Amino acid sequence: MTRKKRQAVQGFLYILPSFVLLAFFAVVPIFMTGYFSLTDYNMMKAPSFVGLQNYAKVFRDSYMKAAAMNTLIYTVVTVPVQTICALGFAAFFAVKLQNHAGGFLRSVMFIPVIASAITAATIWRIIFATDGGVLNSILGVFGAPKVNWLGGTSTALISICIVAIWKNIGYFMVIYYAGIMAIPKELYEAATIDGATIMQQFSMITLPLLKPITYLVVTLGIIWSFQVFDLSYQMTGGGPGKATVTLVMGIYNTAFKQHKMGYACSIAILLLLLVLVVNFIENLFFREKRGQK
Amino acid sequence: MNSQDLRYGALHKKRKWTVVSMFGMALAILFAVICIAPFIYMMLMSFTQSTTAMFRLNEIHFQDLSNYQYVFHNNGFFRSLLNSILVTGCSCFFNCVIASMAAYGFEKKEFPGKEKLYQLYLATMMIPGQVTMIPIFLIMKSMHLLNTYFALIVLILNAFGVILIRQFMKGVPDDLLEAAQVDGCPEFQIYLKVVLPLIRPVLVSLVIFTFVTSWNDFMWPLISTSKSSMYTLTVALSLLKTQYATNYGLLMAGSAVSFVFPFVLYIFLQKQFVEGIALSGIKG
The missing domain is CATH 1.10.3720.10 (MetI-like)
Known part of the structure; x- marks a missing residue:
């Protein structure tokens, strides 16, 4: 066996275990999802081909319409808020608090990230309780009336957004902080000599140089938002009514409660398309940036 | 000066704390408290037999592990x-x-x-x-x-x-x-x-x-x-x-x-x- 051939065999053998897993649990299933999405399949009898009927049904389904709308609202609320807060805190820590106190505060802000969404939801569900809940008690001190946070159609989704933002800020703050620390200090020195204020430095140096990180943070935030499930499952179960049903909860309920596997797969494929579009747009921005260089 | 000191921010170290930076500090501390408070609340509540979400200090009994015993068993x-x-x-x-x-x-x-x-x-x-x-x-x-x-x-x-x-x-x-x-x-x-x-x-x-x-x-x-x-x-x-x-x-x-x-x-x-x-x- 030549050296080249031996290397090829070795390389292949090293990759084989991961390849088998990937093939079985990513590549094959994605085609199966695609196929099932074109069928009527309830697990009792073999899938029967129905063409694009499932897709047509998704767009008429009021439950899925609500799910899509809720997911959209959730995304539009959480992504900007968590991005701006994360950037704000990261910039503040970088400018003013590069010491132990700052390190401590950053560590504390990261704690919600490591808790599971289920744990966070369990705790916050109790904090949001209408009678005697911590939040209502605090607001009551200021004379605010009791709010039925998770039971009201208008407040339930926002409550879930609040928990998501609370949980995500620490994560994105760490990414932003690392990004700011990687900016060459000479730029700030030069700007200081030229008499630029901190705010000017932030908008003229920091913000433009953080652009790739911002794309990342926003893309990731959007994709996570599209996939939200645990929080609303544990906090509200999708209720009241359809107020907090999300896309993924729609897939879950359709597939595993109503056993409409084909229909659920068509929703899953639409979710995949949404994620791919977001990824595509991000890549587009990245390519544009590289072109400028 | 070591390299850490030369980073962004070090240049402003000598500057005074302005109103804006005090506000930023207050926000950072407030948010850090909001990040940790739910978990402290969780720990304290786990030692109560409370059936209301209301938080009463006198209901906390750290020697009372019955909630933990109950979930485990x-x-x-x-x-x-x-x-x-x-x-x-x-x-x-x-x-x-x-x-x-x-x-x-x-x-x-x-x-x-x-x-x-x-x-x-x-x-x-x-x-x-x-x-x-x-x-x-x-x-x-x-x-x-x-x-x-x-x-x-x-x-x-x-x-x-x-x-x-x-x-x-x-x-x-x-x-x-x-x-x-x-x-x-x-x-x-x-x-x-x-x-x-x-x-x-x-x-x-x-x-x-x-x-x-x-x-x-x-x-x-x-x-x-x-x-x-x-x-x-x-x-x-x-x-x-x-x-x-x-x-x-x-x-x-x-x-x-x-x-x-x-x-x-x-x-x-x-x-x-x-x-x-x-x-x-x-x-x-």
Whole structure:
């Protein structure tokens, strides 16, 4: 066996275990999802081909319409808020608090990230309780009336957004902080000599140089938002009514409660398309940036 | 001045604290308090027999462990805890082994179609887990693999580890591997004795990332387990909420059990934790 051939065999053998897993649990299933999405399949009898009927049904389904709308609202609320807060805190820590106190505060802000969404939801569900809940008690001190946070159609989704933002800020703050620390200090020195204020430095140096990180943070935030499930499952179960049903909860309920596997797969494929579009747009921005260089 | 001092911000160190920066400080402290307060509330509530969410200091009895005893014995949390530990441990181990082997093959070996295959790995990273979950459920069901540890572990393994380790392995010098080869070191020994020790830092990151993903995973365990003896902690906690929606002390004890392991690890391995989790965002 030549050296080249031996290397090829070795390389292949090293990759084989991961390849088998990937093939079985990513590549094959994605085609199966695609196929099932074109069928009527309830697990009792073999899938029967129905063409694009499932897709047509998704767009008429009021439950899925609500799910899509809720997911959209959730995304539009959480992504900007968590991005701006994360950037704000990261910039503040970088400018003013590069010491132990700052390190401590950053560590504390990261704690919600490591808790599971289920744990966070369990705790916050109790904090949001209408009678005697911590939040209502605090607001009551200021004379605010009791709010039925998770039971009201208008407040339930926002409550879930609040928990998501609370949980995500620490994560994105760490990414932003690392990004700011990687900016060459000479730029700030030069700007200081030229008499630029901190705010000017932030908008003229920091913000433009953080652009790739911002794309990342926003893309990731959007994709996570599209996939939200645990929080609303544990906090509200999708209720009241359809107020907090999300896309993924729609897939879950359709597939595993109503056993409409084909229909659920068509929703899953639409979710995949949404994620791919977001990824595509991000890549587009990245390519544009590289072109400028 | 050391290099740290020269970073952004050092230039302004001498400047006074303005109103704006005081406001920023206040916000940062406020948010840090909001980040930790729910967990303190959780701990305190878990020592009460309260059936209202109202928080009364005189109801807290730290010697009263009955909530914990109740979740462990009557709600199978002990079994769930063992399941979570086993599943998470195996996920971390197998992910490291399989991903580092693949990364080594991709980075240090040549074979036709290598980069095309790698592109496939990258592409699978874009697929949300929920999209493939239904067919995977059906496959597992037909092979009678639901309610097994295998099902819980195998889905945690994905291309992310391969991509992460491959990037790191670019820094492992080829000369070193060739020297080992010339010395007559058998191929697999090179991977085991030369490569693995060199990539230890990235393996630590991968272990932490896998730990958190696996420990906190909910949807797949929810779908793939129907026997209470196979529940992981997240599933057990979600069922506890369904059964005892207003037994707040009990729910908080359950939450505390599921939170304590990642939290203790975080306390001891803070730096690696932040790196390991932040890395997941820089994938691909």
